[in-house]
Amino acid sequence: MKTNENFSPEHLRYIRGKKLNGFFITSARLFLIVFIVAIWEIAADIGLIDSFLMSSPSRIVKTIGELISGGDLYGHVATTLYETVMGFLIATIVGNAFALLMWWSESFKKIIEPYLIVLNSLPKIALGPIIIVWFGSGAKSIIFMAFLVTVIVTTITMSNAFSATEAGKIMLLKSMGGTKLQILFKLVLPSSVPTFISSLKINVGMAWIGSIIGEYLSSKEGIGYLIVYGGQVFKLDLVMASTVILCILAGLMYAFVAILERVLLKQR
Amino acid sequence: MNEILKLDGVGLTYHTETAEIHAIEDVSLDIAKGEFVAIIGPSGCGKTSILSIISGLLKPSRGKVYFNGKELVKPDNSIAYMLQRDELFPWRTIEKNAYLPLEIMRVKDAKRKTDVERLLKKYGLWEFRKSYPERLSGGMRQRAALIRTLASSPELLLLDEPFSALDYQTRLEVCDDVYSIIKSEKKTALLVTHDISEAIAMADRIIVLTRRPTKILNMHLIDTDKSISPLKRRESPDFGKWFERIWRELNNENK
Ligand SMILES: Nc1ncnc2c1ncn2[C@@H]1O[C@H](COP(=O)(O)OP(=O)(O)OP(=O)(O)O)[C@@H](O)[C@H]1O
Numbered sequence: 124m125k126t127n128e129n130f131s132p133e134h135l136r137y138i139r140g141k142k143l144n145g146f147f148i149t150s151a152r153l154f155l156i157v158f159i160v161a162i163w164e165i166a167a168d169i170g171l172i173d174s175f176l177m178s179s180p181s182r183i184v185k186t187i188g189e190l191i192s193g194g195d196l197y198g199h200v201a202t203t204l205y206e207t208v209m210g211f212l213i214a215t216i217v218g219n220a221f222a223l224l225m226w227w228s229e230s231f232k233k234i235i236e237p238y239l240i241v242l243n244s245l246p247k248i249a250l251g252p253i254i255i256v257w258f259g260s261g262a263k264s265i266i267f268m269a270f271l272v273t274v275i276v277t278t279i280t281m282s283n284a285f286s287a288t289e290a291g292k293i294m295l296l297k298s299m300g301g302t303k304l305q306i307l308f309k310l311v312l313p314s315s316v317p318t319f320i321s322s323l324k325i326n327v328g329m330a331w332i333g334s335i336i337g338e339y340l341s342s343k344e345g346i347g348y349l350i351v352y353g354g355q356v357f358k359l360d361l362v363m364a365s366t367v368i369l370c371i372l373a374g375l376m377y378a379f380v381a382i383l384e385r386v387l388l389k390q391r
Numbered sequence: 392m393n394e395i396l397k398l399d400g401v402g403l404t405y406h407t408e409t410a411e412i413h414a415i416e417d418v419s420l421d422i423a424k425g426e427f428v429a430i431i432g433p434s435g436c437g438k439t440s441i442l443s444i445i446s447g448l449l450k451p452s453r454g455k456v457y458f459n460g461k462e463l464v465k466p467d468n469s470i471a472y473m474l475q476r477d478e479l480f481p482w483r484t485i486e487k488n489a490y491l492p493l494e495i496m497r498v499k500d501a502k503r504k505t506d507v508e509r510l511l512k513k514y515g516l517w518e519f520r521k522s523y524p525e526r527l528s529g530g531m532r533q534r535a536a537l538i539r540t541l542a543s544s545p546e547l548l549l550l551d552e553p554f555s556a557l558d559y560q561t562r563l564e565v566c567d568d569v570y571s572i573i574k575s576e577k578k579t580a581l582l583v584t585h586d587i588s589e590a591i592a593m594a595d596r597i598i599v600l601t602r603r604p605t606k607i608l609n610m611h612l613i614d615t616d617k618s619i620s621p622l623k624r625r626e627s628p629d630f631g632k633w634f635e636r637i638w639r640e641l642n643n644e645n646k
């Protein structure tokens with residue numbers, strides 16, 4: 124690393140400008156959220172909006188506090204988190220396994236492709252009633268829903284990534300006498316790591332969609348359940364509070380994948 | 392006769408759903424150990440196809456290939472293929488890229504590894520051995536690709552337009568580099584190129600091919616001084632004479 128003395132004043136100015144700009148962006152972001160929350164709170168306070176219908180930041184915080192002190196929150200969060208993570212993991216494993224098979228056997232790929240395309244365009248929620256009949260109205264159904272929403276896209280994305288491996292590099296390995304297994308491990312998998320990571324990031328969002336839809340359809344516990352319940356009994360504070368918790372959870376899971384990204388890219 | 396490679400009546404027909412493409416009509420040739428042979432021909436005539444057959448990636452439809460007197464049926468560790476693009480793996484460092492053939496061929500021999508180290512040192516890539524390819528210039532990358540090609544210590548190098556992705560200046564430099572590396576490592580080389588001057592500057596012998604379906608149109612022994620570099624050879628008085636002759640031949644062929 125170079126020390127400051129090695130830089131020209133021009134370069135130092137450039138660096139300072141960059142830092143200032145970064146500072147500006149971060150403060151503007153913070154300001155935006157504080158501004159929205161403040162306006163919302165004030166509007167509710169002076170009666171500009173009906174806080175019964177729109178809730179308000181202070182009421183949301185109070186509701187979250189009640190959920191925590193009542194001891195309910197933990198169970199709901201744990202349930203939804205478990206369902207989402209399970210759906211996400213199973214879909215990632217199964218989707219990648221299918222994509223691998225499709226890379227390995229061109230015929231298998233050709234046979235399965237039209238089905239994938241049809242399944243991909245099908246709104247998965249249409250299968251809700253069938254899933255509930257098959258798996259009952261518990262966590263299993265919801266995990267399956269999260270799995271279903273995620274798995275098809277994973278398969279298609281990863282299969283495309285595997286077959287996009289550069290032909291020239293495959294030829295190179297073949298000319299060295301490389302086997303199919305070597306081509307897979309030395310070339311196809313490492314070159315698909317970036318796509319794998321972006322598919323993980325997309326899958327996090329998809330799995331949340333799946334698990335919340337699943338909880339909407341049938342559940343007795345979970346964040347999705349809280350939202351539906353809150354809506355039915357007109358407790359909009361509960362609906363809003365649950366949504367905020369959902370945002371936080373989804374954000375955390377995304378951050379976890381982002382950390383994984385750095386680890387994976389280093390270990391290639 | 393110390394011949395290393397022999398093509399005997401090799402022909403190739405590609406089959407696709409819509410067409411049958413006769414790429415190679417009939418090519419027979421012998422290459423001696425240590426020789427530097429250039430193949431030149433109209434574009435799309437089947438030059439890459441010939442190299443693919445010799446590398447064992449493609450089976451000829453007719454005829455046979457002999458390598459060191461034995462019939463060649465699959466990729467041989469003693470034949471290395473260098474492609475038009477460097478094809479360095481961007482997630483591997485330069486040294487890891489150079490070791491790739493050893494990994495693929497499962498060579499555990501420590502001597503081979505030291506040999507690659509020696510090449511990296513000798514040809515100016517040692518200090519970049521821990522760098523990733525994106526950090527290197529086009530010329531350096533091509534040199535790294537050549538060292539990777541040499542890692543398995545092959546006897547015969549197949550070079551498919553290895554300089555065509557480089558700009559003119561770099562191309563002349565890398566051409567000199569590659570030539571001196573190949574000569575000092577005492578390898579046999581078969582170079583495919585579009586560039587007549589490059590062929591004359593580097594080769595001991597030039598094979599001119601006809602249009603597709605291709606066969607050998609003519610062969611030229613380039614009798615210039617082999618001890619001088621390709622760049623210097625371009626200045627020799629015979630250079631223009633050779634250029635003129637081969638250019639005419641190719642031009643007639645392209646009509
Ligand atoms: N896999 C393939 N299937 C069908 N036809 C092919 C295939 N590969 C090459 N060909 C055809 O065979 C002919 C010879 O191809 P080849 O790549 O060997 O020519 P080339 O002399 O190397 O061409 P270039 O000058 O463009 O490098 C071309 O007409 C090409 O279209």
Ligand SMILES: [Mg+2]
Pocket residue numbers: 438439440551
């Ligand atoms: Mg070619």
